[in-house]
Amino acid sequence: MTMSNSSPIQFAYWVPNVSGGLVISSINQRTHWDHHYNRQLAQTAENVGFDYALTQIRFMAGYGAENQHESVTFSQDLLSVTKQLKVIAALLPGPWNPALAAKQIATISTLYGARIAVNIVSGWFRGEFKAIGESWLDHEERYLRSEEFIRCLQGVWTQPVFNFAGDFYRFRDYALNPKPLEPLPEIFQGGSSRAARDMAARVSDWYFTNGGSVEYIQQQIDDIRAKAQLNHHQVKIGVNGFAIARDSEQEARAVLQDILRHSNVNAVKSFQAEVQNAGNASPEKEGNWAKSTLEDLVQYNDGFKTNLIGTPLQIAQRIIEYKKAGVNLMLLGFLHVQEELEYFGKKVIPLVRQLEHESAL
Numbered sequence: 001m002t003m004s005n006s007s008p009i010q011f012a013y014w015v016p017n018v019s020g021g022l023v024i025s026s027i028n029q030r031t032h033w034d035h036h037y038n039r040q041l042a043q044t045a046e047n048v049g050f051d052y053a054l055t056q057i058r059f060m061a062g063y064g065a066e067n068q069h070e071s072v073t074f075s076q077d078l079l080s081v082t083k084q085l086k087v088i089a090a091l092l093p094g095p096w097n098p099a100l101a102a103k104q105i106a107t108i109s110t111l112y113g114a115r116i117a118v119n120i121v122s123g124w125f126r127g128e129f130k131a132i133g134e135s136w137l138d139h140e141e142r143y144l145r146s147e148e149f150i151r152c153l154q155g156v157w158t159q160p161v162f163n164f165a166g167d168f169y170r171f172r173d174y175a176l177n178p179k180p181l182e183p184l185p186e187i188f189q190g191g192s193s194r195a196a197r198d199m200a201a202r203v204s205d206w207y208f209t210n211g212g213s214v215e216y217i218q219q220q221i222d223d224i225r226a227k228a229q230l231n232h233h234q235v236k237i238g239v240n241g242f243a244i245a246r247d248s249e250q251e252a253r254a255v256l257q258d259i260l261r262h263s264n265v266n267a268v269k270s271f272q273a274e275v276q277n278a279g280n281a282s283p284e285k286e287g288n289w290a291k292s293t294l295e296d297l298v299q300y301n302d303g304f305k306t307n308l309i310g311t312p313l314q315i316a317q318r319i320i321e322y323k324k325a326g327v328n329l330m331l332l333g334f335l336h337v338q339e340e341l342e343y344f345g346k347k348v349i350p351l352v353r354q355l356e357h358e359s360a361l
């Protein structure tokens, strides 16, 4: 894996396999969670320059997500209707065990030419775990389990015969065949606490984080890359952003104000209470949502903070700032998903490429 930031910055989008859109607001959101809408969206995405699609794992409703399609199955469906797009399936240790996950993903890799990747998510939604009878570990233990999970995936995928004796998982002379195709499925991880950064610096290929200012993201990157270097490990960085691209800045800002004005305050407050189980439950009390205001939380993953709001040129310039800070991928959410993803791909991505070329980035 090359760490050179001269490679073009990559683009991913949130697959709406969960209903209700990406903002907790009663504003009209033209999107749909079904497979018809999503197949067309994935095809558009690969045609207009997106590299990855990220599916979400949610087992139950909460804060508006009334319907949720399962992530691995849904990812496979998107792979079946696309040619180059890579699809990232979210796996939640606990409900998934690594033997089943490794087997599922290896088969999908074979079926779809190594275009499947995984996002290991460590859990923030305690009510969900309770509802499906999964025990809820504390924040540090969740990350210890996730790290073992990742080590098991990597071991099973690469070693002819795999042995592992961990606190959470055990393998004894296990041979997975067939192995996934090369390049092996990339391992993303979502989360921003110190435990998340330490895990990324040891085992993950990609660190995915909620939205934040360039300075905040830069601090995280510096921390991760310094630790990773000590571990002789390399990790790429992906940052979430909620994009509102319009022909004029005024128009784009007005959309943000509209979203906020129509926010569903009770649902946002409930979400705020639930996400206390994430970074704020860590010993350092930092990480995703630990410092988010009510306004920030209207977008599930702090995407307004990234400030991809304005004209295509303003947004492209902002993306270049993140790239200079060491970001390798922008993960994007949209209000009217199909039309805005297409607009972004046609208007913003070419400008990013032009700016990259001009500044020899």
Ligand SMILES: Cc1cc2nc3c(=O)[nH]c(=O)nc-3n(C[C@H](O)[C@H](O)[C@H](O)COP(=O)(O)O)c2cc1C
Binding pocket: 055, 056, 057, 058, 090, 092, 119, 120, 121, 122, 123, 124, 125, 189, 190, 191, 192, 193, 194, 195, 196, 208, 209, 210, 240, 277, 278, 279, 280, 282, 286, 287, 288, 289, 301, 331
């Ligand atoms: C890009 C991204 C995608 C995520 N996707 C999911 C998901 O699909 N399902 C889920 O339960 N949690 C998801 N999470 C939540 C994280 O796995 C994690 O539990 C949360 O961010 C708290 O981590 P922290 O305490 O280390 O900051 C995602 C997080 C990020 C940043």
